[in-house]
Structure formats: C-alpha cells, structure tokens
Amino acid sequence: MTTPVVNAADTIAHRIAATIDPLFALIDTWRDELEARLARTAEPSAAEFDPVVAALVRPALDDSSALITGAGFVAAPGFLPDAPWHLAWWLSGTNTFRAAADGGVRRLDAESDPDAEQFRDYTTLEWWRIPARTGTRHLTGPYVDYLCTDDYTVTITTGVMVDGEMAGVVGTDAYVARLEQELLPVLRESGHPCTLVNASGRIVASTDSRHATGALLRLDGLASVLAPLHEHQGQASAGVLPGGQFVVPCGDTTLALVFATT
Amino acid sequence: MPQATSRSDATRAVVFSPLEGAGRAELVEQRLTDAIVAGVLRDGERLPSESELAKSLGVAVVTAREALVALRDKGLVLTRRGRDGGSFVTHDRDAAMRMTDARVRALSRIELRDLSLHYAAIAGMAAEVAADRASDDDLASLVEVDARADLGSAGGARRAMSRFQLEIAAVSQSPRLVHEELRLQAESGPLLWLCLREQAYRDRSRQARVEVIEAIRSVDPPRARRATTDHIAAATEWLIDEKSRLESPQQGPEQGRQPAPDAEDRKG
Numbered sequence: 001m002t003t004p005v006v007n008a009a010d011t012i013a014h015r016i017a018a019t020i021d022p023l024f025a026l027i028d029t030w031r032d033e034l035e036a037r038l039a040r041t042a043e044p045s046a047a048e049f050d051p052v053v054a055a056l057v058r059p060a061l062d063d064s065s066a067l068i069t070g071a072g073f074v075a076a077p078g079f080l081p082d083a084p085w086h087l088a089w090w091l092s093g094t095n096t097f098r099a100a101a102d103g104g105v106r107r108l109d110a111e112s113d114p115d116a117e118q119f120r121d122y123t124t125l126e127w128w129r130i131p132a133r134t135g136t137r138h139l140t141g142p143y144v145d146y147l148c149t150d151d152y153t154v155t156i157t158t159g160v161m162v163d164g165e166m167a168g169v170v171g172t173d174a175y176v177a178r179l180e181q182e183l184l185p186v187l188r189e190s191g192h193p194c195t196l197v198n199a200s201g202r203i204v205a206s207t208d209s210r211h212a213t214g215a216l217l218r219l220d221g222l223a224s225v226l227a228p229l230h231e232h233q234g235q236a237s238a239g240v241l242p243g244g245q246f247v248v249p250c251g252d253t254t255l256a257l258v259f260a261t262t
Numbered sequence: 263m264p265q266a267t268s269r270s271d272a273t274r275a276v277v278f279s280p281l282e283g284a285g286r287a288e289l290v291e292q293r294l295t296d297a298i299v300a301g302v303l304r305d306g307e308r309l310p311s312e313s314e315l316a317k318s319l320g321v322a323v324v325t326a327r328e329a330l331v332a333l334r335d336k337g338l339v340l341t342r343r344g345r346d347g348g349s350f351v352t353h354d355r356d357a358a359m360r361m362t363d364a365r366v367r368a369l370s371r372i373e374l375r376d377l378s379l380h381y382a383a384i385a386g387m388a389a390e391v392a393a394d395r396a397s398d399d400d401l402a403s404l405v406e407v408d409a410r411a412d413l414g415s416a417g418g419a420r421r422a423m424s425r426f427q428l429e430i431a432a433v434s435q436s437p438r439l440v441h442e443e444l445r446l447q448a449e450s451g452p453l454l455w456l457c458l459r460e461q462a463y464r465d466r467s468r469q470a471r472v473e474v475i476e477a478i479r480s481v482d483p484p485r486a487r488r489a490t491t492d493h494i495a496a497a498t499e500w501l502i503d504e505k506s507r508l509e510s511p512q513q514g515p516e517q518g519r520q521p522a523p524d525a526e527d528r529k530g
Contacts, residue, residue, distance in 0.1 A: 124406075126399065144432045144440045152437050200397040202435075214435030215395055 008190050009238075009248045009259040015186045016196060017251030019179075023067065023156050023172060024137060024253070030056050030170045031158050034073060038162045046075070046083035053088040054107075060172075061092040061105045067182065069095040070108065070149060070173035073160065074122060079167050085112045086168075087122070095149060108148055120147050127157045131169055134232040135159060139254050142176040142204060142214055152176045152214070154204075176213060180205045193260040196250070197222075199229035204255060217258060219243055229254045286321050290329035293319075296452050298338050298353050299361045309339065309349040336361070362452060366505050369453075374505065377450045378498035384442045385427055386491040391434035393478045393486035400433045401479060408471045419464040420455045426471055430490075433478075457500035466496065 037052055038044055057071040072089030080086050089108040111119045122128050125147070130138040137158035145153040157171035183205045187194050195206035201217050211217060225239040225247045236249040236256070246259040297303045309330070310318065316326040330349055333339040338361070340352045353361075366374075396404070407425050412418030424447050431443040457463040470493035477486035 124403075142435065144435060144437050146428065146432055146440050146444070150437060150441065152435070200399065202395075202397065216397065 005192070005246065005259070005261050006238075008192065009194075009246050009257060012186060012190045012194065012259075013248040013250045013257045016183060016255060016257060017253050019182050019186065020139075020253045020255065021251065023174065026060060026068075027071075027137065027156055027158050027170055027172055030071075030073075031160050034160050034170055035162065038160070038167055044080060044167075046080045046086050046088070049073075049080065050088045054090060057090055057172075058105060061090055064092075064094060066092070067174045067178055068092065068172045069151075069153075069175050069178070071171065072108070073168055073170050074128065074157075075168040076166055077123060083112065085114060085119075085122075087112070089148065091149065095151075110148070122147070127155045127171060128169055130232070131157050131159045132166055136232050138232070139198065141198070142202060145173065149173065154179060176204065180213065187257075190259070195258045197226070197256055197258060199226050199254045199256070201226055219245060219258070222247065222258070226256060229256060286325045287328035287332065290315075290319055290321060290326060291332045293448060294329065294333055295336070295338060295361065296448055298333075298351055299358050299365075299452050302448075303351050305351055305353055307351045309351065311348065362456065363508055365453060366456070366501065367508050371502055371505065374453070374501055375498060378454060378494055378501075381446050381450055381454060382491045382494045384439060384446060385430070385494060386487045388427070388431040388434045388436070388439045388443060389474055389477075389490040390483040390487040391436065391439075392430045393481060393483040395435050396433050396478045401475070404429055404433070404471075404475055404478065408468070408475065411468065411471075413461075413464040413468060416458045416464070419458040419467055420451065422471075423455055423458070423467055424451060430474070453501060454494070454497055456504060457497045460500075463497070463500065467493070 033056055034053070041048070053073045060066055060068060061071055070089060070091045072087065074089065075083065075086040078084050087108060087110040089110065090105055091108055093104050113119060114121075123132070125140075126143075127138065127140040130140070137156065139154060139156050141154040142152055143155075145151060145155065152175065154174050154176055155171055156174075157169040159166045160168050160170050183196060184207070187196060187205060187207050193208050195208060195211050195217055196204040197217050198204060201219075201222050203211050203213050203215050203217050205213060219241055220243055221239075221241040222245075225241065226236070228236040229249060232254070238246065238248045240246055241258075244261050246261055248257045248259065249255075250257055294303070294309075303309070309315065312323055312326045312330065315330075316323040319326065330339060330341070334341060334349075337357065338351065338353050339349050341347070341349050369377075392400075404426065407422070407429050411422030411426075413422070427447070428440070428443055431440045434440075455467075458467060470489055473489040474486050477483075477489055
C-alpha cells in the first residue's frame, strides 16, 4: 500500500466523520440536558416532559439548512407513568411525511396503544436495541423508516440514563438522499473509486454507479474488517481486503470507507 | 399510427384527470370498509371527525362526509350526537363476513386476478431484491416475525402475512415498494388472504415464509421471488373458487360457506 493512497483515504474518512460528527454532538448535548433534568425530577410525566423535549430539539429542526429531518425522545416502556409507550418526536418542515400546509415543525403522531394494529414494539428496533445493549450511541441505517416517516433514513440514537437505568433514547433522523448530497462530493474528491458503507456493509454512498445505495457491498473479507464496528467493540482499525481494497473507519461514526487502490 | 396517438392521448388524459371529486368518496369509503372488515378499525372504535379524516386523507370535507354517509348506510358506522358523539365502527363477525362475500361477488374474476397480479408484481420484486440486500440482522428479524405468527386463527395468520411482507419490502430498501406494499395490503389484503380461513392455507403460509427466508439466507433472489408469487397464486386460486361457490345457484352464500368460527377474531 503506497503512502499517498493511505493518506488520501485517511483524509476522506476524516472529512466524512466531520460531516456526521455534529449530529452525534447534537444528540450528546440533548442527552446531557435531559439526564440533568430527569435527575432533578422526582416523578417524571409525559405531560411535563414533552415541552422540555420540544424546546430542546426545536431550534435544530427550525434550521432549514440542517441535515436532520426529525428529532426527539423515546421513553422506555413504563418509564413515564402517564404514557407507558411514548414517542416525543418532532418532524422538521423539510420532512415530507404528511407535511403540514404551513410547512412548519410538527409532532409525529405515533401509535402508542399496544392493542392497536399499527402498534410496533419499538424496543425490538435497531435504533433502540443497540444503544440499550451497548450503552453507546448508534447509527441505524440506511433503512426504510416505515414506523415513522416512510422514507429512506439514517437514525442516530443514544441512551438517556437515570440512576443507572435507561429512561429512553434521544435521537435524530436524516434523509439518506440529503446525506448523499453532502457526502458524495467528498468521496469524489479523492479521485479514487470509493464507497461508504455502514457496519453491516450496506452502501450509504458510492462514486461507482454500479454500487446502489442500500445494496450490500459484497467483498471478500469485508465483514470481518467491519465486525468491530458492528459490535461496537473497541476501535476498529484500517485493513486491506484480499482484493486489494483499503478499508478505513470514519472516526467513531461506525461508517467505513472502502477505497479501491487500483 | 393510430395506436401511438391514442396511447399518448390516454396518458395525457390521466395527467389532467380531476384529482378531487368524482370517485374520491368511493375510494375513501372502500378504504374504510376494508379496514373495518379486516379488523384494523375495531368494533366500537371512534373514527376521526369529518375534518380530521379529510385532512389525513387529503380530500375535501364534503368527500369525507359523503363516504361516512355511505358507511352508515352499509351499517358499518354509527353516528351519535352530543358531547361524546362522533362516528363509531359497528360491525361484528357476521357483518364482516357478509361484507367480504359481497365484495368477492361484486368484483369480476378478471379484477380479482388483476389485483393478485399487481400484488405479486410488488411482493415478488420486493422478495427478489430483499434476497440480495438482507443483512444478518434483517434475516434475524424475518425469522422473528415468522416465529411470532399465530396460525390458530385467520386474523392471526393474516397479521403475520402482513408483518412479514412489510418487513420483506423494508429489507428491499425501497421506500416505494414499502408504500405500495402498505397500500395494497389495505386495498386487497382482506380479499387476497381469505384462504387463511382454512387451516391448511395457514400452514401453507408458514411454509411460504420458511421458503422465502431460506432463499434469502442463501442469497437466491429468483427463488425468493418464486416462493412469494407461487403463494399469492395459490391464494388467488382459492379466492376464485370461493367466488364460484358464492355464485353457485345450488349453494347459496349461506350454505356454500366453509364453517369458519374463527374467521375474524377480534384480538388486537
């Protein structure tokens, strides 16, 4: 592996991370504020807590240039006594799901009655399951978010802890199409064919038109290089695949850059 | 080339056909009827108000009102006045059966087969793409949906079908296929999966899921598609036979029916 190629790949990976990192930082600050607030609240209720969440996420959703299209807090089942299953989630004006006539920020109307046909136990979904298991923030997707916005989405979530228990997750959504607009120019700058994948090897964006976003990148050895990202176990390190491609993790976003070297 | 001309005229006509008005109330009525018959909207449940309904369906308030009046005439909805008033779903198992039978009889064989073909096009393609795009996590959640299936009742078996097919569409990573799957489930699901009234077909539905899961596990897109479309074709054959039974002069609708005590269980 020649040094210029390694450097080029590292540079691109850093810039990809720099595009995603503000979203991680944003939900980290929301988590800190919600944890501080909950620590001061003896008996939290949805009625009291929803306006707090709304005030927290609203400024980011009002910014029409922002990457995000939705944000909020999802409570652990039973954590809020007045709302056993509870999503306090808001959609931005750029979110096309049942857009309001005035194009403003609106609340997601989720089914919270466990007996209803449309009800989904959200604790089985990846954006809940992984932060609950690993205790760390997680990037889910790209996936079709048929529970919330019906669109092709990336969701970033992190656990909100109270007295060592997970009270819920706080998170944000971004459209994959919007992310691609930001990421593809970065990928193209390297001058090498390169593809951005998630920890499952699913393509987020690629300079190669044969690699569709959403498809799995099937390359020998890729799964084992990505395994540490998938399991959130320690720092993933760069690796070279038998086919000669160079795989570089993008910071701690759990995304990786697959860089052709020929 | 008269054909080409008429083709382009027809396409233009579709572009400029009215979005509001004629036919819309019927569409709203049919969608709500299907949801009530399928048990998605449950007995005693309060429907959204006329204006809420109009807003969420994107139709005029008069259109929503017209549809509600038609539902009331069919005896599927009851309107109460006063402070706790509104429109409420009223239907029981017998009413649901009668409605479904009426719809099977009202639609021609050509329409039923076309409905089935349209659904097979969507579900088959979703399965084909899903077989190529499923991660190990996706596969695990498909197995989970199948494991949770309640094959003891027609309602349980149909819910399992809906959940599984929706998950397949999601695994295909296509928002459009997911939209279309949801739309067709609402439109044709109650008819297409009528065969699940019979235990043999519920067992067949599990076999179909297992076959699709195996095809996805071995990254075999044609096999995943085939397993899906074969299953839909078998359900359609049952439906066409059922239509013949309902239409048979010797066996009226009441005698001709298979006993199905659990046809529409009410469990949510």
